[in-house]
Amino acid sequence: MPTPPSFIQSGKRVLSIEQKAIENLVPSIDAKFDQACQLMLACTGRVVVTGMGKSGHIGHKIASTLASTGTPAFFVHPGEASHGDLGMITPNDVVLAISNSGNTNEIITILPLIKRMNASLISLTGDPKSRLALAANVNLNVTVEEEACPLGLAPTSSTTATLVMGDALAVALLEARGFTAEDFALSHPGGSLGRKLLLLVSDVMHSGTQIPVVKETTTVSEALLEMTRKGLGMTSIIDSDGRLTGIYTDGDLRRTLNQGLAIHNTSIREVMSDNATTVTQNRLAAEAVKIMEDNKINGLMVVDDTNKPIGALNMQDLLRAGVV
Numbered sequence: 001m002p003t004p005p006s007f008i009q010s011g012k013r014v015l016s017i018e019q020k021a022i023e024n025l026v027p028s029i030d031a032k033f034d035q036a037c038q039l040m041l042a043c044t045g046r047v048v049v050t051g052m053g054k055s056g057h058i059g060h061k062i063a064s065t066l067a068s069t070g071t072p073a074f075f076v077h078p079g080e081a082s083h084g085d086l087g088m089i090t091p092n093d094v095v096l097a098i099s100n101s102g103n104t105n106e107i108i109t110i111l112p113l114i115k116r117m118n119a120s121l122i123s124l125t126g127d128p129k130s131r132l133a134l135a136a137n138v139n140l141n142v143t144v145e146e147e148a149c150p151l152g153l154a155p156t157s158s159t160t161a162t163l164v165m166g167d168a169l170a171v172a173l174l175e176a177r178g179f180t181a182e183d184f185a186l187s188h189p190g191g192s193l194g195r196k197l198l199l200l201v202s203d204v205m206h207s208g209t210q211i212p213v214v215k216e217t218t219t220v221s222e223a224l225l226e227m228t229r230k231g232l233g234m235t236s237i238i239d240s241d242g243r244l245t246g247i248y249t250d251g252d253l254r255r256t257l258n259q260g261l262a263i264h265n266t267s268i269r270e271v272m273s274d275n276a277t278t279v280t281q282n283r284l285a286a287e288a289v290k291i292m293e294d295n296k297i298n299g300l301m302v303v304d305d306t307n308k309p310i311g312a313l314n315m316q317d318l319l320r321a322g323v324v
Contacts (some may be wrong), residue, residue: 007121013149014148014156022142022164029168029226030142035171036122036138040071043120047073052106054155055098055162062096062166069170070179078106086113094120098144100158102130104284111135124162140165200286202281204234205302205319213238213309216245220256220263220271223248232297236309237272243307245273248300278303282313285323288313 014045039048047066051059059075066073069162076085078097089095095114097107102125114121115135123136126143135141142165212230213221216237226247237246248268254272256263278298280289288300292315302311 015039017146017148018157018160019269021161024145024162025142025161028165031138032138033168033172035174035210036140037169039120039122039138040096040169040173041176043071043092043094045072045090045094047071047096048089048093048119049073049075049096049098050078050107051077051098052063052104053158055100055104058159058162058166059096059101060096060099060276061163062170065167066173069174070177071170071173078104078110079298081110082106086110089114089119091118094122096122096124097132097161098135099130099132100122100126100155100162102127102132104132107132121199124165126158135201151172165166172269172312179273199323200281201279201283201302201310201311204285204317205281206230206312206317211309211312212236212255214268215240215298216267216269218268220248220261220268223268224253224263230312232312232314233298234301234314235274236301236312237268238309244276244278244303244309245269246303247275247276247301248272249297276301278307280304285318287319289323292318 027290029305047063049059049063049066050056056075056077063073063075074088074098076088081089096182099107102123108131111121111132121136121138123132123139124137124142125133126141127133128139128141128143142161144157144161146152147154147158173312198270210230211231212226212235212275214235214237216239218226218237223235223237227233227250234247234249236244237248239245249273252271254275258268258294262269277295277297277300279289279291292298292300299312299314301309302313304310
């Protein structure tokens with residue numbers, strides 16, 4: 001068994017080789033790269049990514065990255081393409097074919113058909129003189145000096161270089177499209193970013209009979225009953241017109257008790273906080289989190305344009321919604 005230092009040395013050697021492979025890609029970000037981006041940006045169909053073996057795995061990831069950053073894309077297995085799946089490609093599409101050798105049989109087999117339908121072809125190869133590279137409208141050179149595998153057999157540096165080139169294409173297109181964080185969230189509604197950028201206060205807040213609310217003339221003891229019923233650790237206080245005039249929280253209760261006030265006889269108006277921090281229902285839930293953090297509070301009342309309470313939420317609600 002190798003000793004632990006050998007594992008460390010091997011790991012560092014792999015990183016060094018692959019880092020060099022990435023650095024050597026810089027000259028390939030040239031006029032051809034620009035041309036490839038222009039073809040993909042002008043595409044009125046989809047970017048169809050294809051590749052065999054490890055190149056296919058990398059192709060899947062590139063297609064996924066393109067699709068999630070504003071460039072419609074999907075992956076087609078070249079072996080399946082020659083058995084019916086070629087029908088998924090249209091003249092309006094751009095085909096992004098990946099092959100380190102540039103001579104992968106399954107891809108070479110479908111080249112004449114891609115050409116016949118007049119779909120644009122971009123290739124990512126390690127050999128700019130290969131059949132695939134010469135057939136492409138644009139070839140992006142992803143050649144590497146050596147694989148990180150000491151046998152020079154397992155695709156390692158070459159797949160890394162290809163993946164990085166795919167990322168370069170995706171990000172260049174993202175920037176050209178003016179793709180925003182909100183756009184990204186729309187394609188990732190189930191992810192944490194989607195929740196932060198799409199979820200509104202109205203999606204999280206308690207509303208209707210769930211809102212803790214009492215009138216200014218209510219006693220502290222009655223307000224505590226309302227707080228207990230609604231379970232949000234606070235209650236809003238309203239005037240005779242139903243407008244918010246203050247808020248009373250668990251923290252305010254501790255201060256009331258410390259003052260020795262009689263909770264059955266003291267009106268809530270005497271002990272409430274009259275500078276209640278509020279939020280509107282159309283604000284992002286993530287903004288509500290920031291408001292709470294900035295003000296060092298755990299709850300917020302949601303008000304309408306006339307300052308009437310229409311909702312309430314606390315940090316626990318935002319935690320459950322995955323916003324925090």
